[in-house]
Amino acid sequence: MSAPVNGPRQYRTAARRVRGLGSARTGTSHFIVQRVTSVALLVLSCAFIVMVVALIGRNHAAVVQILGSPLVAILMLLFIGASIYHMWIGMQEIIIDYVHDDAPKFAALLANTFFCVLTAVACTFAILKLSFGV
Amino acid sequence: MAETSTPRLKPRPLSPHLQIYRLTLTMAMSIVHRITGAALYFGILLVAWWLLAAASGPNAYAVFESFIGSLIGRLTLFGYTWTLIHHGLGGLRHLIWDMGHGFEEKEREMLTLATLIGSIGLTIVLWGGGYLAMGGAR
Numbered sequence: 001m002s003a004p005v006n007g008p009r010q011y012r013t014a015a016r017r018v019r020g021l022g023s024a025r026t027g028t029s030h031f032i033v034q035r036v037t038s039v040a041l042l043v044l045s046c047a048f049i050v051m052v053v054a055l056i057g058r059n060h061a062a063v064v065q066i067l068g069s070p071l072v073a074i075l076m077l078l079f080i081g082a083s084i085y086h087m088w089i090g091m092q093e094i095i096i097d098y099v100h101d102d103a104p105k106f107a108a109l110l111a112n113t114f115f116c117v118l119t120a121v122a123c124t125f126a127i128l129k130l131s132f133g134v
Numbered sequence: 135m136a137e138t139s140t141p142r143l144k145p146r147p148l149s150p151h152l153q154i155y156r157l158t159l160t161m162a163m164s165i166v167h168r169i170t171g172a173a174l175y176f177g178i179l180l181v182a183w184w185l186l187a188a189a190s191g192p193n194a195y196a197v198f199e200s201f202i203g204s205l206i207g208r209l210t211l212f213g214y215t216w217t218l219i220h221h222g223l224g225g226l227r228h229l230i231w232d233m234g235h236g237f238e239e240k241e242r243e244m245l246t247l248a249t250l251i252g253s254i255g256l257t258i259v260l261w262g263g264g265y266l267a268m269g270g271a272r
Contacts, residue, residue, distance in 0.1 A: 039229065042222055045222050052211075056211070123178075126185035
């Protein structure tokens with residue numbers, strides 16, 4: 001085939017150039033995880049709200065004792081874990097929807113990950129400290 | 135690699151965007167679902183503050199208590215509970231849709247209205263019940 005005036009690239013369709021290069025290779029797992037965590041959170045959020053209602057207004061000693069008891073601590077850890085995983089995927093989706101330029105997009109995605117890891121570690125540490133003391 | 139500056143041969147028609155459509159209830163609730171999700175994202179900071187304050191000791195917890203007991207604190211907590219319940223019910227509606235149910239015109243309008251009424255109702259019942267159980271404001 002003779003070389004076209006503008007080079008061969010114009011004969012490639014847009015789909016041909018992006019096939020296999022997309023950012024969506026693990027998109028399905030995010031879709032599924034978002035729904036699995038949402039089902040878990042339907043139950044865990046109810047437990048969380050009950051705990052908040054029961055604990056807000058009590059003094060520090062009572063809050064420490066109740067938050068540190070095994071059942072409450074386990075439910076809190078599950079709530080925190082499912083929430084923050086769900087939040088991380090959700091915010092990533094929002095960023096990808098609205099931020100199109102590479103530099104701010106990568107910065108926002110990185111900030112999202114850091115925020116989620118930081119809050120997850122902080123909350124987990126707090127609950128474990130309340131459970132195991134010191 | 136991924137170049138996006140390929141010249142277009144001729145301008146392609148674009149699909150109409152938000153401002154073209156009449157605002158419907160399902161559309162408004164879809165937007166609210168995203169906004170409440172984003173609000174809950176930052177709301178985790180309040181949860182983190184609560185847990186860290188409890189873990190840090192009585193002094194740190196007193197600071198948290200003075201905030202959550204103030205008018206702004208109470209309104210924040212009230213808003214947080216509504217937001218959580220609304221996003222939860224909205225998520226339940228999405229799960230129903232994911233299973234392929236509730237797409238008829240009447241059904242989807244009813245489901246959407248049910249999330250809104252349900253979230254407001256549940257929040258009021260929760261706070262009313264909470265105040266009654268605790269014997270009024272304190």
